[in-house]
Amino acid sequence: MTIYSKGETLLQVKDLSLIYDNKCILRDINFSIEDIIRPGIQQGQVVSLIGRSGIGKTQLFRTLSGLQKPDRGQILVRESRPWSLRPVHAGDMGVIFQNYYQFGWRTVEQSLMLAAHQNKGLMGREAEAILEYAAQFDLSDVLKRYPRQLSGGQQQRVSIIQQLLKGSDFLLLDEPFSGLDVCVLDKVVNLLLKVSLSHEFKTLIIVSHDIVTTVAISDTVFILGKQDGVEGSTIVRSIDLMERGLAWQPNVQEEKAFGETIREIKACL
Ligand SMILES: Nc1ncnc2c1ncn2[C@@H]1O[C@H](COP(=O)(O)OP(=O)(O)OP(=O)(O)O)[C@@H](O)[C@H]1O
Ligand SMILES: [Mg+2]
Known part of the structure; x- marks a missing residue:
């Protein structure tokens, strides 16, 4: 099992809600992303954000990037000097829409x-x-x-x-794999991995309907979904792939535990 630990908080989302025309789109979203530390390796973070079509992934990206003001809650990002967490500003995060x-x-x-x-x-x-x-x-x-x-x-x-x-340290990628043929898909995947290894604080959050490709390169999965009888989507599940020994493995897709994790994710959708 790979040795790793978690360090300071890079992004913290607290009680975030988004409402359009009196309709709650995102409700009480809470999560944080911490710096992953691996001895001898410069390791960034790769998070998959998974959810059904129309569940609110793009809206969450707009809000995280500071382009859309949430109706409630806060998004804090790491400020390096002096170290602190401060509210996100538009332009802090690179967004690939x-x-x-x-x-x-x-x-x-x-x-x-x-x-x-x-x-x-x-x-x-x-x-x-x-x-x-x-x-x-x-x-x-x-x-x-x-x-x-x-x-x-x-x-x-x-x-x-x-x-x-x-x-930017943060890159939000909304469907980066759609419309790519298989040869280019591999290149884009490898490049994203290279980017994530280029700096300790680089953090990629990827939204994709291609669950297998995305989860294979991630260390953490957040699932955006609905809870019975309540309006608005929220993070219904998070999966730590490091804990399961499924992060940073080049041939992870061949592992039995990976297949089981994919089935588990699909069952939440
Ligand atoms: N400007 C707006 N006013 C009102 N509702 C909106 C607005 N923009 C989006 N929505 C609604 O917010 C919900 C979430 O939309 P969003 O685009 O975030 O979904 P998504 O998860 O990204 O879906 P997909 O996977 O299809 O891209 C949808 O029900 C959509 O109709
Ligand atoms: Mg979308």
Whole structure:
């Protein structure tokens, strides 16, 4: 069993509720994400957020990212100097939305450059970083094109790179695997794993209907669902994959316990 421990809190969601037109969409959401510490390994966090269509995953992302104000509750993120937890601001988290949107009048390269300039850690190496990511994501040939000249899958990869270049510790990915063919899917999965290992505080929260792919690269699963007779969705279950020995295993999908965990998750939906 891999040795690990949990350190300081990176994200804390407290009693969050969201209401639209008197209808409760999200209710009493509480969870936190702690820094995972593994001796000798720089290890980020990968969390799957799973739930049926229409349950409120995208709304939770909008709220977590600070784009949507919750009706109740608080979202706190780690501030490094001095160390504290403070309310989230719009822009703290990189969000790759389900319906990714690019500025139509900018080429892919121009959009990526704009993102890279927001990352102080890249100072002077922006162009180089763009070329590296473009090569890894099979996008080298489309850098001079405009979004309308790209396929859906290409646009989606541009969105992912855009957020990676910005360098935020938190990345919220809404359906990052849809519309990708199998070859590109593997590349995106591997790149996300690389990103999660690039810094101790990097935290990826992934929403996907592709439960197997997402859970295979996660350390924790949160299930968003409904409780009988109550309006609004809430976290009905969380599963610690580290405790089960199912995190950070390259061939986890072949393990019996993994198959059982997937069945358990599906039964909650
Ligand atoms: N602006 C809005 N006003 C009122 N209700 C809304 C609004 N936006 C979304 N909703 C409702 O909030 C609920 C949650 O929607 P959300 O988009 O978060 O679902 P989801 O879990 O992301 O689904 P999917 O997996 O299909 O993307 C839905 O019932 C939706 O109809
Ligand atoms: Mg959605």
